[in-house]
Amino acid sequence: MRLEGKQLVGAEAITATGAMIYAVNPQTNEQLEPGYAAGGTVEVEQACSLAWEAFDAYRETELEVRARFLEGIADEVEAIGDLLIERAMAETGLPRPRLEGERGRTCSQLRLFANVVRAGEWLDVRIDSALPERQPMPRVDLRQRHIALGPVAVFGASNFPLAFSVAGGDTASALAAGCPVVVKAHSAHPGTSELVGRAIQRAVEKFQLPPGVFSLLYGSGREVGQGLVTDARIKAVGFTGSRSGGTALVAAAQARPEPIPVYAEMSSINPVFLLPAALESRAAELGEAFVDSLNMGAGQFCTNPGLIIAQKSDGLNRFLQAAGASIQETASHTMLTPGIYEAYTKGVANLTLSGKVRVVAHGPAGQGANACQANLFATSASDFLSDAVLQDEVFGSTSLVIECNDQDEMGRVAEQLEGQLTATLQMDSADMELARGLLPILERRAGRVMANGWPTGVEVCHAMVHGGPYPATSDSRTTSVGSAAIHRFLRPVCYQNLPDILLPAALRDGNPYGVSRLVDGERKS
Structure with a gap:
């Protein structure tokens, strides 16, 4: 598999025209080929447009299809083989065992969220049946579920080239929620990012999903990052990095006509x-x-x-x-x-x-x-x-x-x-x-x-919280690791008196997804 140094926009690989980005081997300070021409407003527009076009279809994919898609990404990442580890070693200076472990964690996260999607508890279905005879006032039929926020911009992290980057926790949880993802690759490991990005592209094609479900952009300055955060079609942001970088993204997101959440993990001395x-x-x-x-x-x-x-x-x-x-x-x-x-x-x-x-x-x-x-x-x-x-x-x-x-x-x-x-x-x-x-x-x-432990080492599981008050993160109500991370990219919608044929599958009387539901105050499956 040859690296091409291109932006991955939907199903396409595009050559941008900006300044060249090169990875550097930190053990030798050697510049690594190929160069990646930085994207700009053109690539941001294309990626966000495709993501928005994909959103309504992708967020309503059947739970089993979405779960298999996440597992398919994990399979494709593993299929890259040793080439992925060797490139990541060259770009980061990290040893082979660390990177092999990180690849395993990345794929485990994807498979964890596949199981979360299948279970459907994240939908948080609640049904309060109509009570037409209730006095002094009847009650209408009310049903609630959670839906995806919209396309999400994810920023790759420098210190985790796999587990917190292109197919890392933010991407996995956003895709699980039903959100298309546009990733800004970290400039320190562009080749590693391309290899993983192409793996996701292959999974999108294999499961016949809209191509805008995933894009991968490169940018050396603020143009791509700020462009994504301020684009009206982006509805949330996932970031792992410095306090200054995260704070700048939060400020940009809050200055929009429609402010959006930025889930930034930034600074902690533990x-x-x-x-x-x-x-x-x-x-x-x-x-x-x-x-x-x-x-x-x-x-x-x-x-x-x-x-x-x-x-x-x-x-x-x-x-x-x-x-x-x-x-x-x-x-x-x-x-x-x-x-x-x-x-x-x-x-x-x-x-x-x-x-x-x-x-x-x-x-x-x-x-x-x-x-x-x-x-x-x-x-x-x-x-x-x-x-x-x-x-x-x-x-x-x-x-x-x-x-x-x-x-x-x-x-x-x-x-x-x-x-x-x-x-x-x-x-x-x-x-x-x-x-x-x-x-x-x-x-x-x-x-x-x-x-009686030490803080290094974050288990990927249901109970984990990887978050905290500012400046550890920009929103202490959430976690970026563990199955609860899916809730960052969801919001509740209530449906009042809609006929069964118009209701989403999870809310219909027959419960075709077989998910756990709170019906008139009682938990039922």
């Missing part, structure tokens, strides 16, 4: 609270496990543990000693792009030069291009509370330890935290009361609260 009894009993073990989590993937995970909060004690000293020794022995890893590496080194320099922060340990400097040197810093709770800059995310293998004088100060630190994707309690049974006091604060601050 605080870990080391409670006193846990520190006393297993400080060294915690220090080593923390560094394993911190260094995973060069720290380029949105759930990386960027903040450690603990009370001053001998246990904390032993934790710092163990963590510092582990960092000094850890190997450096290549970062995803030269730009991410540059931002990381700037963030580390800001902490190093801060008069409020001391260095606990530096990892070995990397020998290759764009190698991430791990770092651990510490500061007092009073300095952290007085300097909001210390909450800034440093995207990479760097973390800051907050040393608290007592439990009250630990609570004040928790109260001042920004919104987070995760918050972790490392605790033993003797820490139960302190944990009970912190829990309500952490529920307000994070989308996922865990005990």
Whole structure:
């Protein structure tokens, strides 16, 4: 399969005329072929027009057809074989096992949503039968279901070239909801994006769906991204990236004549609270496990543990000693792009030069291009509370330890935290009361609260919440991972006194889809 460097607009592959986009191998800084000419307003118009034409037909596809389509995308992605892994390795510097695991996660997400579509619970069907004899006022027949919002723009993520990109969670959940998708590929991995985009094109053709169900655009500046968000035919946006990028998209979406939701995952430092009894009993073990989590993937995970909060004690000293020794022995890893590496080194320099922060340990400097040197810093709770800059995310293998004088100060630190994707309690049974006091604060601050684990690693399942208050995400009511993600792209519609022949299948008296329905207040299938 040869890469062509073209925009994928519906069923077509089109050569655009904008500036060339080249992937760069971050291990060598070598420019990779082919180049991808950036699209512009012409390609945005074509993709959005096709998506809108496809919308009404696609959103009413039979549940089984839509489910098989999602499974078909997974099959096509797997059929690409080793070519996909090799190209992604070249474009990201990520190791083969990580990318093979990410491909598996991508396909598992698609198959999860296929099962969600089949089950039909996302339709949330509610029927209140007519009561013509009711006094003092009769009740009309009322029926409700959820329908797709409309075409969705999805922005590929730099740190997950498969699972959060072209066929990733946002695309899978939007397609499951019945929304056509227009993806803006991330410029760091255009070849990987083309391979996956063509897999989706093949699945669209195989299941004889309207070609506008999927398009893939490339753009190096703001023209494509802003063009998608402000196009009247786009009805929602999925984004994973920086706080500045996500905030800009939210502002553009809210400035439209018809504002639309932007589900942006942006910035999180994922605080870990080391409670006193846990520190006393297993400080060294915690220090080593923390560094394993911190260094995973060069720290380029949105759930990386960027903040450690603990009370001053001998246990904390032993934790710092163990963590510092582990960092000094850890190997450096290549970062995803030269730009991410540059931002990381700037963030580390800001902490190093801060008069409020001391260095606990530096990892070995990397020998290759764009190698991430791990770092651990510490500061007092009073300095952290007085300097909001210390909450800034440093995207990479760097973390800051907050040393608290007592439990009250630990609570004040928790109260001042920004919104987070995760918050972790490392605790033993003797820490139960302190944990009970912190829990309500952490529920307000994070989308996922865990005990005795580490935040890296997000299970794709029904109960997962990958979201949180701003700036972790732009909308704390949703998740971007797990089956509940489908609800981002749905809205309810009520049908009053429509004859059965005009009702959607899920609402008809015979329940032809066989979905669970709330009928006159009772759950029935």
